[in-house]
Amino acid sequence: MRFILLFVVLLFSSLLSSGQGNEACYNIQKITITGRHKTKDRIILRELSFREGDCIPKSSFDTLNDPNLLPVNEFNRKRLINLKLFNEVKLTWHLLEGNAYELEINVVDRFPVIPDLAFDFADRNFNVWWTEHNHDFSRINLGVALVNNNFRGNHETIAVLGQIGYTQKVGLTYARPFIDKDQKHGFGASVFGLQNREIAYKTESNKLKFLRSDNNFMQRRFDAAAWYTFRPKYASTHLLQLGYHHYWISDTIAYLNPNYLGDGHTQENVVQLTYRYEYNGVDNWEYPLTGKRFIGTLDNKYALVNQKWQSSLNIQFDHYFKLSKKWYLATILRAKGSVPQDQPYIFRQNLGYDYSYVRGYEYYVIDGSCFGIVRLDLKRELLNKKILLPVKYFEVIPIRIYAKAFADAGIGYNKYAALDGDQLNNRLLYAAGFGIDIITLYDIKVRVEYTVNHLNEKGLYLHRNGE
Structure with a gap:
């Protein structure tokens, strides 16, 4: 039974x-x-x-x-x-x-070889160049990078860069995302050399101080790096990179800021080992509207001449929501911590550089060892259309426009802020505003934002990258 x-x-x-x-x-x-x-x-x-x-x-x-x-x-x-x-x-x-x-x-x-024309500002953003440096065209970088992101059809990247202007620069990059049958392992390498007649040699009252010479170069640098990537799944990528950096500065810079490279040195060699993990589960990697993204970077630097070292952890977590048909909400968290506290000037870049800044404080930098930022965006899609043209590589031109309201808050920590006279360190910074984002062909992004910060400073800011 x-x-x-x-x-x-x-x-x-x-x-x-x-x-x-x-x-x-x-x-x-x-x-x-x-x-x-x-x-x-x-x-x-x-x-x-x-x-x-x-x-x-x-x-x-x-x-x-x-x-x-x-x-x-x-x-x-x-x-x-x-x-x-x-x-x-x-x-x-x-x-x-x-x-x-x-x-x-x-x-x-897309174009098989994209001529990436460089028209960049030597300053951290457009507003600093336009306002604080009176839109001085000598502070413009002009160059061209020939970039092939699909060399031999293998999604390999090979790029050659030549640049003149404020920063004279040459470089070469090669990367192949997959070298194995299972398409999980990849590698890459790059070399760059640059020189400047003007550099920011110190930070004073949360502003960069510059020195220029029309007769001599103030800085020369050589960078080389090689990396290995492991991408086991669609959204997850591991990167292990070994880098080498040679710094040379003029005697004048070393005299004005003996701590620029440390101990008054005019040359330094830095070895850098970096591990980076990225989970990119958003809908569009260039301009996300839904999904989650996490990036964690563990970075170790060692200066061979003055024997200084720095270990830092940088994390980012983004969460994007679709509220209704055309409404979106975004939260972005970024944080960094590094040790030890006493560092050469070249290791102190903290809040106010690259993507790590509180909107409304584009004119300031907060050097130090730690920072934290939170951003909140509410967006509404105004336009999402495609223009069809009978032109090769431009057959379809997408145009998307979003209106947004936003609020930011952040803090940067510097143990020696009182000595440097930087008043924005070690205090909460916050701002709010509204703006327009424009996204079009070949990942071109333009952000126009009007912001009011806690100092009651109001400004219209222009950015050519994402948040």
Whole structure:
């Protein structure tokens, strides 16, 4: 009797699971890639959330059961756009027979070699250049970088840079994301050399102080780096990098700030070992609206001449929400901590550099060893359209515009702030404002923001990058 009951239970479970399997998914029998592209198929197929032979749950289809309206379409289309190899990606499903489908992926390549024309400000942002340095064109960098992000169709990057102007610079970069059959391991290397006739030699009252010579160079630097990457999944990437930096400064800089390289030295050699982990689970890596992102960086530097060292941990966590059809909310957290406290000037960059600043304080820097920032954005989509042109590599020009209101708060810690006369260190900074974000072809982003900070300083700020 027990054997009969066991047989009935097993038979019923088998029938139930079989029925659920037939009803639960559609079979992907074939995947084809069309359009104008030179990218190897394996590079494209690696980014998809499924493979040939997989089944897609019926719940992924829309209520009208139209295979061309799969929610999974947009999910995977954005994955392929994040490769930054294509201007347009379209996924179409073709019913074969029964529950079997063929997926057609149509892609349109970007420029094979992008001439990245450099017209950059020597200062930290446009407003500092325009206001504090009276839009002095001698503080402009002019150059060109020839960048191939898809060398030989393997998503390899090779770039050659030449730059004149405020900073004279030459460099070469090569990176290959995948060198193995499973497409998980990669490597890269870069070398750069630069020189300046003017540099910021110290910070005073939270402002950078500059010194220029028309006859002599104030700084020369050589940088070299090699790295290994491990990307086991779509969103997770590990990076291990070894870097070398040679610094040379003029005797005048060493005299005015003996702590620039430390102990009045005019030359220094720094060895740097960096580990970086990134989880990028957002919808669009260049301008995210939904999803989560975490970046953690452990950095160790050692100066060979003055035997100073620094270890730092830098973390970032972003969370993006879609509130309704056109409304979005974003929270961004950034923090850094480093030891020891006593460091050469070149190791003190803290709050106010690169992406790590409180909006509304673009004119200030807070040197030190630690900082924390929180940002809150409320966005509303105003425009999202595509312009079609009969021009190769410009067939589809996307234009997106978002209005936003935002608020920031942050703090930078400096043990020696009282000695340096920096009044914004070790105190809470906060600001709020509103603005417009514009995003278009080839990851071009423009941010126009009006901000009021806790000092009651009001300003209109222009940025050419993301937040």
